[in-house]
Amino acid sequence: MIKFEKVSKIYLFETEPQSRRPPKSVAVEGVSFEIQTGEFVSLVGRSGAGKTTLLKLLLAEEKPTAGQIYFGKENVHEIERAKIPNLRRKIGVVFQDYKLLSAKTAYENVAYVMAVMGAPNQVIESDVHDVLEIVGLSERGHHFPAQLSGGEKQRVAIARALIHRPEVIIADEPTGNLDPYNTHDIIQLLIKIHDLGTTVILATHNKEVINHLGKRVLTLEQGRLIRDEQRGKFIL
Amino acid sequence: MxxxxxxxxxxxxxxxxxxxxxxxxxxxxxxxxxxxxxxxxxxxxxxxxxxxxxENSVDVSVYFAQDASEEDILAFKERLLPVPEVKDAVYISKDKALEEFVALHKNDQFIVDALETIGTNPLLASLNILAKDPGQYPKIAQFLEQEAFSGIVERVDYKDRQNVIQRMExxxxxxxxxxxxxxxxxxxxxxxxxxxxxxxxxxxxxxxxxxxxxxxxxxxxxxxxxxxxxxxxxxxxxxxxxxxxxxxxxxxxxxxxxxxxxxxxxxxxxxxxxxxxxxxxxxxxxxxxxxxxxxxxxxxxx
Structure with a gap:
């Protein structure tokens, strides 16, 4: 379903002759792996290991310096610019900092994704109601993000990622800003979503979460993939 | 959509x-x-x-000979009005000119006495001509100074006002x-x-x-x-x-x-x-x- 083939991402800088900064920064180098439909895969590594870069490459937010990335049969970086939104609609994304639209209520944040896809109003209404119920926020739909706790914001973000039934959900450090209780709830939600048949990619450096999951783990170090285990542990 | x-x-x-x-x-x-x-x-x-x-405060006046009849002057005006540069032309008869002159100098006893001494109206009938654009006065003056009008036109005061008109322009x-x-x-x-x-x-x-x-x-x-x-x-x-x-x-x-x-x-x-x-x-x-x-x-x- 998702395939990375010898993918590298190198940022080049224009540096002064006497600058101490290196002229390039290797974010990801020679990374290859495949993810099958319905898998739950965790990407682990220290900060700066390249987890977020890999996810950005998959979302076509960044272009690889070398290598190919496939989503299904499509080469992500050969997709026409105007058709990139179609790729992104197949992927639901959950961020560490939630990235909710601050001027919209929880309900509207979730509904926005369906509006983008052109769903009829009645469908939006019933689906948003259902998904807010799944994440336990059916009573908080009319609240703005500023009126919600961190855990609640992340639930809204998950509801938004789920609402259009994407093929894949990417969660980039979704528990990074949460306390252990909310962390547990969010991971349980992701497991539930996976059990319903959605492929989940979780990027995290939370050791307990990874060891508790007992799912496939890809370990990155300094931009390289150093380990790929089917029932992996957090080893760094 | x-x-x-x-x-x-x-x-x-x-x-x-x-x-x-x-x-x-x-x-x-x-x-x-x-x-x-x-x-x-x-x-x-x-x-x-x-x-x-x-612009309207500046115009060019054409003065007609003493013996030019009012009919000739009005006919002249009819020929002048279609000229493209001319915006308007106002006829001032000899009597009107005198009337305005007297009203203007009613407090100047010397001038009043002089007019009485002359006994006749010394002023000339005129047309006050307004151009559409101040830059067009030379062309109008040229039209007025044609040989064909020399019989009835006594003088055109464009030369006197030329400097003022140019400065204003x-x-x-x-x-x-x-x-x-x-x-x-x-x-x-x-x-x-x-x-x-x-x-x-x-x-x-x-x-x-x-x-x-x-x-x-x-x-x-x-x-x-x-x-x-x-x-x-x-x-x-x-x-x-x-x-x-x-x-x-x-x-x-x-x-x-x-x-x-x-x-x-x-x-x-x-x-x-x-x-x-x-x-x-x-x-x-x-x-x-x-x-x-x-x-x-x-x-x-x-």
């Missing part, structure tokens, strides 16, 4: 009504810019009025140029200020735009609400300025009339009301739309 359009309009309205800080900033700046453009229209009106007053041209430069300069500054304000409000929305991109919104779906917000800001900015100018000109019109040599701001505003409406809504909406479209491009790159 219509559903997407309806949603874009609703999202734009939502942005306008909820995003209060950026809406107010954009609204105030748009209103100020529209006000500046409207003021330039007033400036244009005042300058045209005053310049035309100035230079002055009016200079004033027009200054008004034009000031208008273009102020308009440019105003547009720049408004564009930058709208650019800043969109800059504040860059995270929001990023989220929209990442959830799969197309560029038109992202850009549309900003454009709608720009249109609504333009409409309200234009409306605010229109109402403000209505009351301002109503208040100031009669009070500044004598200062502006008879130019009434309120009369000018009401007689050009559609021009003001078109300018205010056109500038407001145009500015909102163009600034939004240009400013958002940067954040739509994938």
């Amino acid at each position: 219509f559903l997407a359009l309806e949603r874009i309009i609703l999202l734009g309205w939502e942005k306008f009504s909820r995003d209060k800080s950026s809406t107010w900033a954009a609204l105030i700046v748009t209103a100020v810019v529209v006000f500046m453009f409207s003021s330039l229209l007033f400036l244009q009106g005042v300058s045209v009025f005053l310049l035309s007053r100035l 230079e002055l009016t041209k200079g004033i027009r140029l200054v008004v034009l430069i000031v208008s273009v300069g102020l308009a440019f500054i105003a547009v720049l200020v408004a564009f930058n304000t709208i650019r800043l409000t969109i800059y504040n929305s860059r995270d929001e735009i990023e989220v929209m991109r990442l959830v799969g919104a197309s560029n038109s779906f992202i850009q549309g609400p900003f454009v709608v917000q720009g249109i609504v800001v333009g409409v309200f900015g234009g409306l605010l300025t229109f109402l403000f100018l209505f009351f301002l000109s109503w208040f100031a019109g009669p009070r500044f009339e004598s200062f502006l040599s008879g130019f009434n701001l309120f009369e000018y505003f009401t007689s050009h009301v559609f021009l003001f409406l078109a300018l205010e809504f056109g500038v407001g909406i145009g500015l909102g739309v163009v600034s939004s479209v240009v400013a958002i491009q940067k954040y739509l790159r994938i």
